[in-house]
Amino acid sequence: MLSKKTQYAFRALVHLAENYGKAPVRISTISVQQKIPLKFLEHILNDLKKADLLESKKGKGGGYILKVSPKNLNLAKVIRVINGPIALLPCVSLNFYEKCIDCDEETCGMRKMMLIARDATLKVLEKKTLEDMIESRM
Amino acid sequence: MLSKKTQYAFRALVHLAENYGKAPVRISTISVQQKIPLKFLEHILNDLKKADLLESKKGKGGGYILKVSPKNLNLAKVIRVINGPIALLPCVSLNFYEKCIDCDEETCGMRKMMLIARDATLKVLEKKTLEDMIESRM
DNA sequence: TGAATATCATACAAATTTAGTAGGATTTTA
DNA sequence: TAAAATCCTACTAAATTTGTATGATATTCA
Numbered sequence: 001m002l003s004k005k006t007q008y009a010f011r012a013l014v015h016l017a018e019n020y021g022k023a024p025v026r027i028s029t030i031s032v033q034q035k036i037p038l039k040f041l042e043h044i045l046n047d048l049k050k051a052d053l054l055e056s057k058k059g060k061g062g063g064y065i066l067k068v069s070p071k072n073l074n075l076a077k078v079i080r081v082i083n084g085p086i087a088l089l090p091c092v093s094l095n096f097y098e099k100c101i102d103c104d105e106e107t108c109g110m111r112k113m114m115l116i117a118r119d120a121t122l123k124v125l126e127k128k129t130l131e132d133m134i135e136s137r138m
Numbered sequence: 139m140l141s142k143k144t145q146y147a148f149r150a151l152v153h154l155a156e157n158y159g160k161a162p163v164r165i166s167t168i169s170v171q172q173k174i175p176l177k178f179l180e181h182i183l184n185d186l187k188k189a190d191l192l193e194s195k196k197g198k199g200g201g202y203i204l205k206v207s208p209k210n211l212n213l214a215k216v217i218r219v220i221n222g223p224i225a226l227l228p229c230v231s232l233n234f235y236e237k238c239i240d241c242d243e244e245t246c247g248m249r250k251m252m253l254i255a256r257d258a259t260l261k262v263l264e265k266k267t268l269e270d271m272i273e274s275r276m
Numbered sequence: 277t278g279a280a281t282a283t284c285a286t287a288c289a290a291a292t293t294t295a296g297t298a299g300g301a302t303t304t305t306a
Numbered sequence: 307t308a309a310a311a312t313c314c315t316a317c318t319a320a321a322t323t324t325g326t327a328t329g330a331t332a333t334t335c336a
Contacts (some may be wrong), residue, residue, distance in 0.1 A: 002226045003323065004187045004251075007238070010248050026282070035240050040325055059333025060281045075251060079226075084278070088140045088217075100174050101146070109271035110148050113213060114140075124255045133247035142295065164311070178296050184313070197304025198310045 006083040007039045009044050009115040010133070013078065016054070017130050024056070026064030044082065051081040070134065076125035087118040094122075101102060146174045149269070151216065155208040155268050156193070162194070162201030182220065189219040193220040197257050208272065214263035224263060225256040232260075 019025050020124045028044060031038040045064050048054045055067045064075075079086055080095050089106060090098035092115045105111055155184055157163050165183060169176040183202055186192045193205045204211075213233045218233050226234035229243060239266045244248055 109275040112274040136250040
């Protein structure tokens, strides 16, 4: 399951996507409108910034703006930045690979199955974008 | 990601599947051969038993046996019993549904996307069985 | 220039979940 | 009835999640 932090991140990103191309949006605005604890939201936006998804401006009139177009930001990217691996096992993770203990990757059946599951999940999450998410609302 | 407990569960189930139709297997045997802490394994096997996947026999000559055929035990079932929900959001979980806070399900784009992702993942995990897992090892 | 505005950085803390241990009760077989 | 096994309840330690607190830093605008 996605952490609360990740759900917050998506909500913040949707908010910023709706202001894409406009003036920066303050953390406090997002916090109030999306009902996300302000100081927690600071961390989240900072994480997204470090991942190069957001830009920020300090001082009066400052705030955050989406750096990439909503249609170029896929959901897998966001999940990986905030939530971590998408795969069900570390040994089948593309971005967070770790060897499993006591398991020979060549002959591990669990690994083989989770690889197939991962591919199926990724096919969706890497294709769907923030824009798809917003448009799907009607 | 699947918890360590879930990975242990799969390993234990594979072990039991290899003894399907034969005499019961003791916890201690599985513990040693699969390198799973014994007392922790007790809990796991008990959970699987409560979910009706295993049968147990007490006393000398006792142990655990797989109650269902390996080819009739799909991976989603196991994950749900030990790990919990497969969906990425509680509001799109079939077996562990919970309403999200501050979210209208009719118009929530995040929900719409995670529904599609869930279906893709489930299509694999509900189709693949313990037998598939074992056979895929070669 | 300086006050107000905003992000940025670091550290801390509470709550929850995960991963295991301990000790004994219960049941079955021989 | 003794040995062998599961069963049950409670406890504990470690890790992760979900925040909070405090102040530093940068920017704008009068």
